[in-house]
Amino acid sequence: MAELHPDIESVILSEDDIKQIVGRLGQEVSRDYEGKNPLVVAVLRGAFVFTADLLRQITVPCAVDFMAVSSYGAGVKSSGVVKILKDLDTEIQGRDVLIAEDILDSGLTLSYLVDLLRGRGAKSIKICAFAVKDIPGHTAAVTPDYVGAHVPNEFIVGYGLDYAERYRNLPYVGILKPEVYSK
Numbered sequence: 001m002a003e004l005h006p007d008i009e010s011v012i013l014s015e016d017d018i019k020q021i022v023g024r025l026g027q028e029v030s031r032d033y034e035g036k037n038p039l040v041v042a043v044l045r046g047a048f049v050f051t052a053d054l055l056r057q058i059t060v061p062c063a064v065d066f067m068a069v070s071s072y073g074a075g076v077k078s079s080g081v082v083k084i085l086k087d088l089d090t091e092i093q094g095r096d097v098l099i100a101e102d103i104l105d106s107g108l109t110l111s112y113l114v115d116l117l118r119g120r121g122a123k124s125i126k127i128c129a130f131a132v133k134d135i136p137g138h139t140a141a142v143t144p145d146y147v148g149a150h151v152p153n154e155f156i157v158g159y160g161l162d163y164a165e166r167y168r169n170l171p172y173v174g175i176l177k178p179e180v181y182s183k
């Protein structure tokens, strides 16, 4: 097992947990898309690690494309404004689209994306979220069709998730030590 990064306070999902979660999601997606050829849309940057693993667990024919959006910038709070930094190269009219997202927090990013892709004539749009944040008293703007894990209401990093573009390379998901934010 990799040594714990000194900035990490605790691990929420270990490498083994992640392997199990992604394997299960791959099975669920493969079962539901039997006989179809979905387009998996990875929401960059955060979802690139998850999508790479998920794709290898999907057993039906599928294609992949990427969209880069940002609503958090360098901070830990959503700005509420979703910016498209890179659009899809694929025509999605009539396609079954599966959005692969690393984390669903306020749901603002996904709600914006679903509306956008629906407007382009996708046949179906489903959401596969690796992590969903449990925020007491708050309902996210969208409901994911596939959920990897529910995580506590803390800012998490690793497995593609960053803080100020750092920690995406950690093979596990963890919570940062509070002093890291004031560095």
Ligand SMILES: O=P(O)(O)OC[C@H]1O[C@H](OP(=O)(O)OP(=O)(O)O)[C@H](O)[C@@H]1O
Pocket: 043, 044, 045, 046, 047, 069, 070, 071, 072, 073, 078, 101, 102, 103, 104, 105, 106, 107, 108, 109, 110, 161, 162
């Ligand atoms: O449910 P929400 O509150 O909208 O938050 C979820 C989004 O926040 C993060 O993206 P971020 O804007 O940090 O960009 P990144 O993927 O490049 O890290 C994450 O990757 C999700 O896309």
Ligand SMILES: Nc1nc2[nH]cnc2c(=O)[nH]1
Pocket: 072, 103, 104, 105, 106, 154, 155, 156, 157, 161, 162, 163
């Ligand atoms: N890295 C990271 N990005 C997020 N975007 C929304 N919530 C989070 C989070 O907990 N961690």
